[in-house]
Amino acid sequence: MNTVQSILLLAVPALLAGTPVLAKEGPDQYPNGSENFMAGALPPPGNYFINYLGYYQGDYRDNDGHKVPGLNVSATFDALRFIHVTNQKIFGGDWAVHAIVPLVSQRMHTPFPGIGNGSVFGLGDIVIDPLIIGWHFPPDWHLTVGVDIYLPTGKYSKSNPTDSVGANYYSFEPIFAFTYLNQGGFEASAKLMYNLKTKNLDTDYQSGNEFHMDYLIGQHFGPWAVGLAGYYLRQTTDDQVNGQKVGPDGRRGQVFAYGPAIKYDYKGMSFVGSWNHESSVDNRFQGNKFFFKWVTAF
Structure with missing residues (x-):
C-alpha cells in the first residue's frame, strides 16, 4: 500500500497520552x-483496486518488554486502496497516485480506573500520495519511491483511548521499495519507510519519528508463490509532551515480526494471505496479525 503501498491505517488502538505506561500517542497509521x-x-499504466482485510490481537509491553496486565487490544480493519498509474514519465519512471480509505473496528481492555474497556467502529486516517514513481530494470529489478501523507480523519477522543481509531495528527512518510524477481522465480522484496509525525495540538504531545520496513523472501511456482514475510519498526526520536522528553527512554517503541505468506494469481487478480508473529517488543502491543489482500485492475 503506500508507495504502491500503504494502506491504511493500522488498526492498533489509539493510546492515551497521559497514561504513564503507554508509548506514543495514537495508533500506527501504517499497517x-x-x-x-x-x-x-x-503495475503498468491503468487503474487498480486493492482491498486489505486484517485482524490484530495483542497485549501491551512496557519499555523493558514486560507484559502490562489487563491492557490488550483486538481490531479488525478493512482498507480500500485506489491506484492510478498514468502514462506520464518522471525521471524516466512511471508516475502514479493513490488514496487509501481505512475502516476499523476495535476493542480495548485497560486496567485504568475511569477508562475500563470499550469498543469503537469508525473511519481511520486516510492516506494520499500524489507523487509515486516506479522504475523497471529488466529482467529482474523493480524500484518505487513516494511520499505518503496521512490525514487526521480518524475517529478520535482526547480523553478515552478505547473510543479512538485515529492519531489526530498529520504524518509524512518517504518510501523506498524494491523487488528482485529472477527468472527462476526467487523473489526478495522490501519497502523502507520513515514516518515523520506532527504534534497532536489537542494534547501538546509529540510522538517520536519511526523507521519501519516490510520485507519478503519467497519463491514463485506458476500462479502460486510462498514466502517468509514480516516487518521491523524502531522509533528513532523521543516522545515529548509540553516540549519535555517523556519517561527515561522517550517511550521509544520497537518490534520485529515474521511469518508465512502465500499468493495466488487468477484471471488478472491476486489473492495474498499472511500471518505475522511479533517479537522483541518494547513500548508497544505485542501479538499476531493476519492479512488477506485482494488485488485487481478495473
Missing part, C-alpha cells in the same frame, strides 16, 4: 506487514 510480494513493483 505494518501489509506489503510483501512485489512490494517494489509498480
